[in-house]
Each structure stands twice: as structure tokens, then as C-alpha cells.
Amino acid sequence: QVQLVESGGGLVQAGGSLKLSCAASGRTFSMYTMGWFRQAPGKEREFVAAISWSGGSTLYADSVKGRFTISRDNAKNTVYLQMNSLKPEDTAVYYCAARKFRPVTSLNEYDYWGQGTQVTVSS
DSSP states (O other), X not given: OOOEEEEOOEEEETTOOEEEEEEEOSTTGGGSEEEEEEEOTTSOOEEEEEEOTTSOOEEEOTTTTTTEEEEEEXXXXXXXXXXXXXOGGGOEEEEXXXXXXXXXXXXXXXXXXXXXXXXEEEO
16 A cells, blocks of 8 residues: 655746655555656646666656656655756646556556646746
């Protein structure tokens, strides 16, 4: 069982930066692939980024490549999402999620989810 708690969301102007954190409970955090997803009002939840248990493999949605960076610190049971050059279309609730095995983009493949943190980018 893994419990996930996101933090770091807020209001930022377009072009600004935010860093999200997701703290995980449990001693087996390092065994899990971690992902970030987001859901904008009236839209389906979509994949943002994922990172393997070792940090050696990452995946990004095309819409965030070059702007967002996912990373993790297994000693702190935490995964991060550094978001730069933010755009109004990045406005959404951001969720972290966990699964075993390799990083994938499908949300249905993730077993554990956090409650989400709101990110609002003003124009």
C-alpha cells in the first residue's frame, strides 16, 4: 500500500515556474514507478510525466517536453515535478500516481493516487 500527498501548487503568471512535490508513505517507495497527471476543468485526466524506480528512465507528454522535469529522491520518498515556462493551458489539478514495473502513459495502469494539487497559470 502506498499513500501519496502532493504539495507545491499555486497561482503563477505565465512564463513563471513552480515545483510540485509528492511525498509517499511506505518503505517500498523505491520499488515504484511514479507518474504525474493533470486534469483541467471539463477535460479528462491526462499524462504529464513518469519516472522509473531508479530515475534512469523518464517519459514526458509532448505538451510539456523541454519545460517540465520529473525527478525523485528515494531517500526522501518524494517525487518532484519542476515546471518552467508555464502557460495558461497548464492550469489543472495535478496528481501523482504510483505503479510497479516500467513507466507508462496510461492512467489506468497506475494503482495508487494522491488527492491532487491545484496549479493556476494566469495570462
